[in-house]
Every structure is written in C-alpha cells, then in structure tokens.
Amino acid sequence: MSKKIVVVHKLLDPELAEKIIEKGSELGYRVEYYKSVEEAIPACADAEIIYGGNPALVKAAPLLKWYNASSVGVDAYLKDKDLLKEDVILTNSAGAYGPSVSEHGLMTTLMVLRREWEYASFVQNRVWKNDLLVGSINGSYVTILGTGDIGTGYAEKVRGCGASHITGINRSGHAAGDVYDETAAMADIDAYLPLTDILFMCLPGTPETVGILSEERIASMKKTAVVINVGRGSAVDQKALIRAINEKRIGGAALDVFETEPIPEDDPVWNTPGLLVTTHNAGNMTAAVTRRRNVDQFLENLECYTKGLPMKHVVRRDLGY
C-alpha cells in the first residue's frame, strides 16, 4: 500500500487539488483531498503527510511524519507541547500570504488615513460631503514590526506610495532588504515609536510578541499616528489602544486580528469610531495568488522531502515561526 498524503482545505480550487494529486502520485503517494476537517479526520489515521489548517488533524494522525500548515501562524500547533511529536516536521506557508495580507494592510492603512468609514456613512445616508481633512502615506515615517514576506511586501507598497522613511524591526535587527531605510532589533523599538506615522504589525504569535504594543508604548506615539495589525491580536493591548483612540491620543487604527476571535458580540471593538475592524480576512487563502503559492510551495517541499533534500519554511519550534 502506497504512502498517503491528506490535503484539507475548503477553499482549494479543483485544479490545484488536482495538481497536488498528480504530483503526489508521481512521487509515489496516494493523495486524498477533503474540503472539511470532519470528513478528513478518519483519513488521517494512516497519513504520513498532512496539508491542512487545523490542529485536530494532527491529533488524528499517529503515523504523521510531516505536517504542512496552510497558514503562516502556527501558534495553534505549538501551544500544546504534546500535540506534535519532536520528530514530526512542521512547515508553514510563509511566503504565500505576502501579496494578500500586505494588500489588505495597505488598503486598511489608506482607509484609516482617508477616514473612509466616515465617508462610507455619508454615502449610506446619501449625503454628498467631501471636505474631511485626510492623511497620506506620502511623506510618512513607516515602522514595520516583522520583516518577513508580509512586512516586506507592505514596505514595497508604502514605498510606491511615497513613504519618506521605512524602518523594519525584527527580533535581531538583521538586514531585510533594500526596500527598508534601516532595520533595528525589537529590543530597540522604543527609539522608533515616537518617530512613527504609520505602525504596521505583522508579528507571529509567540511568547515574545505578546503585549509588544503596550499601553506605555502607545502613549509614546504621535497623536496623529495610526496602527495597523495583521499579525496576532495578542501583540496589542487592545483595551489600551481603544482608550487611546477614544481619547484622541492616537490617530486611529485598523485591526484584522484580536485578543479573542471571533470578537465577542458585546466587545467595544466592534463600534469604536476611529478603529477599523476587519474579521481576520487579510489572508485566509481567499486570494487566488495565495492558493497558488501555497500549493506550489507545498509541492516544492514535497519533492525535497521525498528526495531527502533540505525543506523550506520549516518552523523552528523554539522561536515559534
């Protein structure tokens, strides 16, 4: 009986599923494709490889050797230390989400700067009004927390919009590409926040990133600064941010990720003027480019895996990404 790959994703295009099946067969695998986790669970019992987006799949797969997360964030797989055995390879889909998530970040940045939701309420009420003062990315000092493909994709986009200075901040301060004017280590973040007009956050959910945008740090920022978070909700002190917005101590914010998801029905986050809420929809395989890259990266890794070559996007469990 041939070795088995289980692929699980509700949004995968038929031709991409077919592509995995073909390539898998070519490399000696039986590939089973499921749209829902529930249907896939029984099939995981003898799976060697799983490509999916839910920790329940791991639990159901005692023979698992490689789990390929269709997401970038893998905190859900690492918080329970007993879930993934030491010898199971864990890869994520970093690199697949850059275009979609950075476009979402750019869109929401512009929506906050240009007060688009105030304008939208005029349109809903059929009111013709066009004299609200708006901000611009042009000439702005942009600080990006997280310089992977999402942060760097965002940097390229705000560069195209005429940002005057782009600082990339990552764990160690390592160089991250020509698009940045400078890079700095997370330990030095406090030197950059008071200079920042636009703070873009795309950090992984690790113990080190929890609460990075604290009440004190929010207070150190310009009154006109805007905060955009597409990484993990745990990185922001959400209540402190909402207070700062309500008290006009900060210019506004757009959050795609939250301390609790889904957002509880009665959470003030839903209706804070100046806070643009999106429903963790920046990535989520909804863009064709994401799905294509996601599958292509998996198949490239599958080839490496079968040939014993080094794989890409292998998660370092000590770092959490």
Added chain:
Amino acid sequence: MSKKIVVVHKLLDPELAEKIIEKGSELGYRVEYYKSVEEAIPACADAEIIYGGNPALVKAAPLLKWYNASSVGVDAYLKDKDLLKEDVILTNSAGAYGPSVSEHGLMTTLMVLRREWEYASFVQNRVWKNDLLVGSINGSYVTILGTGDIGTGYAEKVRGCGASHITGINRSGHAAGDVYDETAAMADIDAYLPLTDILFMCLPGTPETVGILSEERIASMKKTAVVINVGRGSAVDQKALIRAINEKRIGGAALDVFETEPIPEDDPVWNTPGLLVTTHNAGNMTAAVTRRRNVDQFLENLECYTKGLPMKHVVRRDLGY
C-alpha cells in the same frame, strides 16, 4: 496702489495663507485671503491675480490677468467661452493632486477587489465571516487612461503591489515614464480593454473624453475586470456600467466622479452592489501634501509671472487641460 492677488480657499492652512501673503508682498503685491467665495467676490473687482476654485470669481474680476485654479480639472472655466478673456492666463494645479488622488484610487481599487463593502456590512452586523474569495493587484494587467501625475502616481503604486503589466494610454501615445510597460494612443484603446484586469481612469473633462467608456467598450472587457474612475463622470456611460455590474458582466467598479454631482437622491448609483461610491473626495485639497504642493506651485508660478519667465501648468484651451 499696489497690485492685488485674491486667494480663496476654505481649507487653506493659516501658515500656507501666510506664506502666500509674504511671498506676494515681497514681489510687490497686496494679497487678500478669503475662506468663502461670497466674501471674496467684492474683492475681485480690482484683482490682477486670483487663486481659487470657482468660476464666479472670474466673472467678478474685470481686471483679471491670471487665474490660478486650485483644481486640476478646469472644464468649469472653459465650457462658457465668454468667461475667461483670451488674454487671461489660466493655470491649473496639475501636479499637486497626484499623491492624494492616486492613493484614493489605490484604496478603492483594493476595496473593490477585496469586497470590502461586503465585509463592512458583516462588521456592522457583528458577524465574524472571512471566507469571501477576493482579488489582488498582484499579477494583474492594469490599464491607465491619462498619464499625468495622477495616472503615473497610480502606476507607481500598483507596480509596488506587483501588477504584471501596466499600459498607460494618453491622447497621442507619447512616452510617460519608466513605470509603464507600454504607452498607447487613445485611438487604440480597444486593443487594450479586453486584456485589462484593472482599468484606472483619470481623464480631464473635455469634449474628446465624453463617453470614452461606452457600453460597447464595457462589453469588451473581462467579466472579472474592475473599473476605477477619479477623473470626470462624463467619461463613463454610467447607466451602462451599472447594468454591466448588475448583470455580472463586469467584476465591479469604484466611482469618485459622476455624470451629475452631487448625485441625485434617487439615483441608483447610491446603492448598486458591486459599485463603490465615493463623493468626489479623492482630491479636494483635503490632504496636507496637496495643499502644500498647490501653494508651492502657485508661488513658483508667481515668481515666473512677475519676472516674465515661462509659467508652468498653463492650460491649453484648445485641449482643455
């Protein structure tokens, strides 16, 4: 009695008004600044130069030698041929609006591609949903009608977002900068529309541009294509566009300009799903960068005017821009 400049704009920052007054005095002018057209009208009686945004100012100024429009579009000044005497210099503020209008265009492009107004309705109803399929600028074929600073600013931005091909179309097909993969003449537009994923329109309101995006041309476009118009509403057959959206023959549109402005209360444009409406707010001096550039360009021209040097942004009345 010294020569007189009348400056009229409700959104001008005090320090920018002050800057005009200082520079004007330096060059031998008395400068009067008004926030409203009504207040300014009597002062126009002996004005040599007017910097403003309303044709009524011209009517009130029999001694006028130079009218500097704070807008880019000057159709309102040219449609009545008797308004501006032949020997009055007419300049516009092309070059000042690029950042703001192209950022608006980029934002609304992304909002249409990413179905942001559908998502916004979920958020309004506190519904957590994030699986709508969305589009991307990445890999898109972009066609830009009008290759001035707005069109070219937009080209730079979609380039930063990974557009795969950018065609700029202008009257003659003249070269318009390295950011374009190619430029073409308006006469050849029909060859490009069927290839286009994103059509960005920033054309002036002239007899030649009226109805350029006709019903037939809309029908020649891809079912997934999106149309963004920030130029003049007269360039689009608005009813045909709405029909195409309703019948899913086109992917969606964002209009900032309309056949009739303000939009009539009962116009279907207000509530066509798939059509993002903004209230002609892309430019309108609401961004600080626009106001700064607008004033700086005027003062540069003022220096040229007083010294008899060639002025910039002089409108060619035969072309209308």
